[in-house]
Structure formats: structure tokens, C-alpha cells
Amino acid sequence: MDVFRALEIVDARRGEVTALALGDALGIFAAFSEENELSQAARLLLTTEFIWADGDIFLNAIAAEFQADEFRDRLGRLLESKWTTLESLLLSDNLRKSIYGAVTIETQPTNKGSQSKFGEIDLNRLLVKRLPLRSSLDRPTVAISDSYLRKALPRRKAWAISLGISNDDGTITDDGKALLEGMVSLNQCGPSTFTVWPLVHELQSALFTSMRARGFPSVTFFDLLSATTSALVKTGTSNTLGVDELAREIQHIHCDYQKLNTAKRIVRSELPLRVLERCLVKFAIRGQGLPSVRDSIEELQAAHPYGIRVRASRVAEYAFSFGGK
Incomplete structure (x- = not known):
């Protein structure tokens, strides 16, 4: 279990198994992406x-x-x-x-x-x-x-x-x-x-x-x-995604993140940056480059009509949620 915890896959405390950042990201790939993307994402993320x-x-x-x-x-x-x-x-x-x-x-x-x-x-x-x-x-x-x-x-x-x-x-x-x-x-x-x-x-x-x-x-x-x-993958960061497209993608990933554990949907009201960045490797796999959310935080907060809220977090660095303007 120490290995799985160190790799940010899962943790087990007091008899409860909790998915960590990599576990959540791979779960999202497994549930909502093609098998080929899952295997490539697993290779990138595990490395x-x-x-x-x-x-x-x-x-x-x-x-x-x-x-x-x-x-x-x-x-x-x-x-x-x-x-x-x-x-x-x-x-x-x-x-x-x-x-x-x-x-x-x-x-x-x-x-x-x-x-x-x-x-x-x-x-x-x-x-x-x-x-x-x-x-x-x-x-x-x-x-x-x-x-x-x-x-x-x-x-x-x-x-x-x-x-x-x-x-x-x-x-x-x-x-x-x-x-x-x-x-x-x-x-x-x-x-x-x-x-x-x-x-x-x-x-x-x-x-x-x-x-x-x-x-x-x-x-x-x-x-x-x-x-x-x-x-x-032979591709680096890229700005091929516009701010609006990136905002929509974050919203979709947030929905997938909540669907992975419906029992904890309420406490999953925020999407951690450490999960989001891992999920965005799918764009690199598709040849579009890896978007940098960190460089777009101010623009994302102003992205209408998605109402993205970004909160600094000591644990997750940043946490993303959605609400009305």
C-alpha cells in the first residue's frame, strides 16, 4: 500500500480506500476515454x-x-x-x-x-x-x-x-x-x-x-x-486551446471527477489541480500539446459564462469549482 500511496494512486486509512490524484485521473480515463488513450496516459503519468x-x-x-x-x-x-x-x-x-x-x-x-x-x-x-x-x-x-x-x-x-x-x-x-x-x-x-x-x-x-x-x-x-x-509523446506545452475551450474542458473533467464517486459527490465540489493536470495529458496524446492551466488562471476566472472559481490550496495547490457570475 505504501507504493500505491507514494505514486498518488490510492490510500487506505481506517479500513477505507481513497483514490488519490493519479487514481482519480486514471479512473476518468478508464471511464470516459478510449482504451488507447488510457494506456498512453498511464505510461505518461506513471513515469x-x-x-x-x-x-x-x-x-x-x-x-x-x-x-x-x-x-x-x-x-x-x-x-x-x-x-x-x-x-x-x-x-x-x-x-x-x-x-x-x-x-x-x-x-x-x-x-x-x-x-x-x-x-x-x-x-x-x-x-x-x-x-x-x-x-x-x-x-x-x-x-x-x-x-x-x-x-x-x-x-x-x-x-x-x-x-x-x-x-x-x-x-x-x-x-x-x-x-x-x-x-x-x-x-x-x-x-x-x-x-x-x-x-x-x-x-x-x-x-x-x-x-x-x-x-x-x-x-x-x-x-x-x-x-x-x-x-x-514528442510534444510540449501548447496554447492551441483557447481559454473558453479550456474552461469547458475543465468543467467536463469536474463532472467526470464527481461521477467517479457519487457517494462523495458533495465533498467533490472542487476539482484539485493535481487531478486536472493529469487529465489534460489527453490533449498531448492527441497531438495538440499539453495545456498549462497555471498560466491561464486569471483568464479562466474571467471566462464567461462558466463562472470558474479558483481557490489556492496548500494540499492541492489550486482547486476549481463552478458557480454563477
Whole structure:
């Protein structure tokens, strides 16, 4: 269930299974689109979700063509690159220790291995005043265990092959090369490694705003989705949809979103941006490009006669609803 939750498919709490953003989007494709569109959408969206949830490991495994020694070296460079970036922004002993504890790969030789994401650190602690940094505080030694490699590589190789990013022998397909180039264009990389950072909406505090202003390499989910779409469908963002057409499409998707769960229709009065953006990949699949809702929010709110209301949301970034003018 942890995997399904991490990929934004479903979550289960207190005996109740709840569809998350990707689960809702795929449900809408399954119920209201052609089968071919569903399979293509699943490929695009799952690839994007793997990058968001597991990009540090997944992308470096692909780039290493699943060769253990090269993968190990890439993970070492990944840690060094992230540590260097964060050390330049967080300047106290305690914060540096937190960096090393949060940005790491499990290295115990008797442990089968797991990964830790930067997003897991409690960054509210960064607001507490700390003592100045001691130059004597050293980085930990990077040592990736063989047992971790044995567990990490086969699973991700199977993902990459099923998505058409890697061949059966682990070599990179043309789509895989285009995908890695897209991540480089988003600055989700370091010296001979890939480094995927938390998304903009995951960094909402004033402290994070300051970090972004100083060059923190964060992107939006739409940036990841657009790069994936450009690589796998060979099309990027496009303004081929007019504002009125986009407004009508949002209204249709909102209706489909409510129909998916009639028991919760009332609480589904708002369409989350994270569901909407995933549903709009159908236009890229049809060769019309991927529309950017984020760039059209003001125009959408003024779109007559649809009465689109847009509310900023800490969880969903934006939520869309409809009502009279």
C-alpha cells in the first residue's frame, strides 16, 4: 500500500480506500476515454509519478543502465551534490547534521536497503536559531551496500522496461534518453548524476521561499509532467486551446471527477489541480500539446459564462469549482 500511496494512486486509512490524484485521473480515463488513450496516459503519468516519488534512485539507475558499479558511483555523486547545495543554504551544525541524516542512502551491510528523501526532514526546525557552523564538522563517508544494490536495481529495471524507457538488457531507449535530457533541462541534475528536489508546492514556508530565491532548484509538478510528455509523446506545452475551450474542458473533467464517486459527490465540489493536470495529458496524446492551466488562471476566472472559481490550496495547490457570475 505504501507504493500505491507514494505514486498518488490510492490510500487506505481506517479500513477505507481513497483514490488519490493519479487514481482519480486514471479512473476518468478508464471511464470516459478510449482504451488507447488510457494506456498512453498511464505510461505518461506513471513515469512522472516515479520521477516525483523515486527520481533520485530511478533516474540514476536508468542512466547507469542498471550496472551496479556505475549506479553506486552515481548515488555517491547524488549525495555529494545535494549536500553541497544544501550546505550553501543551511549554515549551522545542527542543520548540517540534519542534511546528512535526511539526504542519505541506507548503507548497513546487513540491511536490505531503503532510501530517504529530503522531504522527510522536519524543516520547521530550521526556523530555530542555531550556533554558527563549525568548519570541523565533516561529511559522513558515502558507502552504498551491495545488498541495497541487489534490491534496488531489479525492481527499477522492471519499471523502466515496462514504461519503454529501457530495453530488456538495461540499455536506454530513445525515449529514455529524451526523458533524461528533459530532467537535465529542468536542472534536476548534478555532476554526472540526477538530483530530484521537492516540488514548489512542498516548500511553502517563508524559509523555503528564501531558499528558492537563492537558487534552490525546485520545479512544479507541471514542469515534470511537461518534460515527460515532451520525451514520450514528442510534444510540449501548447496554447492551441483557447481559454473558453479550456474552461469547458475543465468543467467536463469536474463532472467526470464527481461521477467517479457519487457517494462523495458533495465533498467533490472542487476539482484539485493535481487531478486536472493529469487529465489534460489527453490533449498531448492527441497531438495538440499539453495545456498549462497555471498560466491561464486569471483568464479562466474571467471566462464567461462558466463562472470558474479558483481557490489556492496548500494540499492541492489550486482547486476549481463552478458557480454563477
